[in-house]
Amino acid sequence: MSDQEWSELWRQDEPPVPDTEALVRDLAAMSEKLRRRTRNRNLREYGAGIFVAAVLSPMLFHPRLWLVALAGILVTAGVLGYLWLQHRDEKPADQSMDSAAYGRRLLASYDRQIRLLGSVKYWYVAPIWAWLMLVTFVTAGGRTATAVRFCGMTAFCGFIVWLNESYGVRKLRAERERVESMLSGEKS
Amino acid sequence: MPAMDTTRFEGLLLRYHGPLRRLSGAYAGAVEAGDLFQEVALALWTALPNLRGESSERTWVYRVAHNTAISFVARQRKLREREPVQPPSFEPASPDNPERELLVDEKRRRLQRAVHELPLPNRQVMLLHLEGLSAAEIETITGCTAGAVATRLTRSRQWLAERVNHEEEKR
Incomplete structure (x- = not known):
């Protein structure tokens, strides 16, 4: 078979045209869901750090445990800061590159x-x-x-x-x- | 997305629906072709505001679609170890001349199966060639040199001829 014949055979499979309005509605919903999921994941990550800091903060005024609390807050801030630096460099892939x-x-x-x-x-x-x-x-x-x-x-x-x-x-x-x-x- | 872009997106879908459906079948197999099509549509929807005059609409659409398919197949390969992927199968067209149409449908199914079984770089080049894109457009989309595109096309042609004709002889 020639290239032209392969190509014609291939393109004979023409699926029915979709309901584009419905598809656009679905895609808008999916896009929003994806955005919310990413935002929630980030909130969970940093929220856990804020929770630890909130639990340790009152201990800063304890005569014996203040050093433990301060070190805990610093460690949490350090780990989250490092993760933030890593995520900051991550840009979503440009899908239109070759x-x-x-x-x-x-x-x-x-x-x-x-x-x-x-x-x-x-x-x-x-x-x-x-x-x-x-x-x-x-x-x-x-x-x-x-x-x-x-x-x-x-x-x-x-x-x-x-x-x-x-x-x-x-x-x-x-x-x-x-x-x-x-x-x-x-x-x- | 602004209303103007929504209209533009709908137009894009109408123009490229057929090629994108065929591409989804060739990459993802029968069972997951619908999922991949939806991912491609979502990727186009998300990337549309960035479409400027730097590249033609056609090469832009195929770049986004193929890259989305690459990520999809990379994820799918983890699952494939547990569950084999079904090659694409399409509904036969309703025939006016049933016998002839049946033969053409059967041949097309063999072609689709053979394309699906090509190694990924060759499959990509062959898909674009079958959709009627020029060698220059294929180079722009894949990022391959002219020589690499020509080599892959030659290998893929041989593969298709062997696979499709071999199955025909077996019958």
């Missing part, structure tokens, strides 16, 4: 997520661990109790690092590899 550039952008977004998860021990777990240690020593009971709490919290933080860096990063890398092979045509 496909090769779009594919590169898609892979770059995987790389960014992998970097963020891979460095979780520095910007998330380490400050929280330091704060938990401060809480442990400021509110310490006997030596054994302090040692148990120290080990328990350190193990918990270690688990969070493992979950992100080992499990999360591995999964993202595998996904990136699949997308890369799809874009290069190695897999259909």
Whole structure:
């Protein structure tokens, strides 16, 4: 068959024209829903930080716990500030760029997520661990109790690092590899 | 979106509805073609205010549609491991000459299946070629060089001829 014949055969499949007015209504609703969902996700993230700060603030006036409260507020502000900086650089992909550039952008977004998860021990777990240690020593009971709490919290933080860096990063890398092979045509 | 843009969007949908439906089927398969079509329409709706005279309307629409499809397929591939994607299947046209129409429908279905099974970069180039876009337009949309477009087209033609004719011989 010639190219012209393939093309004609392909274009013979002409689906019925849609009700564009109804489609526009649906799309406006979907677009609004998407906007609200993004706004709510951001509010939840920063709302959690504000909640922690609100809970710790009264403790700032406590003669023994003021340092714990201050450190907690600083850690929360630091983590949220770091996340905000990361999100600030994220711009929605321009859908009208050419496909090769779009594919590169898609892979770059995987790389960014992998970097963020891979460095979780520095910007998330380490400050929280330091704060938990401060809480442990400021509110310490006997030596054994302090040692148990120290080990328990350190193990918990270690688990969070493992979950992100080992499990999360591995999964993202595998996904990136699949997308890369799809874009290069190695897999259909 | 302002009323003028809504009218513009409706016009765009009417002009490109057929190609976008066919593109959705070729990328997403039968079951999810409707979902992809809706995502493409939403992407066009969102991006329309940015459409200026820098590129032609046709290349702009295809760029947005193909990029949305790439993201869709990337997400879909996670699910594919659990559930295989159904190749596109379309309703046969109501025939005046039933026997001949049936044969044409069958051939078209084979063509659609073969396009759906092409590796993604070749599928993209072939889809645009089948929709009647010029080599220069395909280069603008895909960001590939003229040489790469020509190579992909040659490979895809061979693939289509093999697949469609092979199935025909089997019958």
